[in-house]
Amino acid sequence: MAIQDNGTREKSNNLIENLMGYIDTRIDIIRLEIQEKLKATFVNLIHVVLLGIIAFLCVIFLSIFLGLLLNELLDSSFWGFGIVALFYIIILVVLLIGLDKKVFEDVADKAFDNTIYKSDKREKNI
Helix, strand or coil: CCCCCCCHHHHHHHHHHHHHHHHHHHHHHHHHHHHHHHHHHHHHHHHHHHHHHHHHHHHHHHHHHHHHHHHHHHCCCCHHHHHHHHHHHHHHHHHHHHCCHHHHHHHHHHHCCCCCCHHHHHHHHC
């Protein structure tokens, strides 16, 4: 008595192979997406750090320039730097006391809007 499977065993093997191939491909796609996001984050981080350094140097040299200019205008060797320092102290006090953290949270929310689940939204549109 012979058992006939009519090719169902072969079809199930093909189905399992196709399923495993799909899973492997999906894992590779996820790895590539993660790699692209990491690369973009690294490039943005380097860009922001360089811009921050240049902006910091500009502020420093502009402050020195203003201090020297005020020294020249006031015919003093230290009042110009004192005025510039007082300006920065006023800005510090305003930031420490006057501004609420909610302002910065709102800015962060707008800056990072639609960044975490962007890939999920893209997949839903397909």
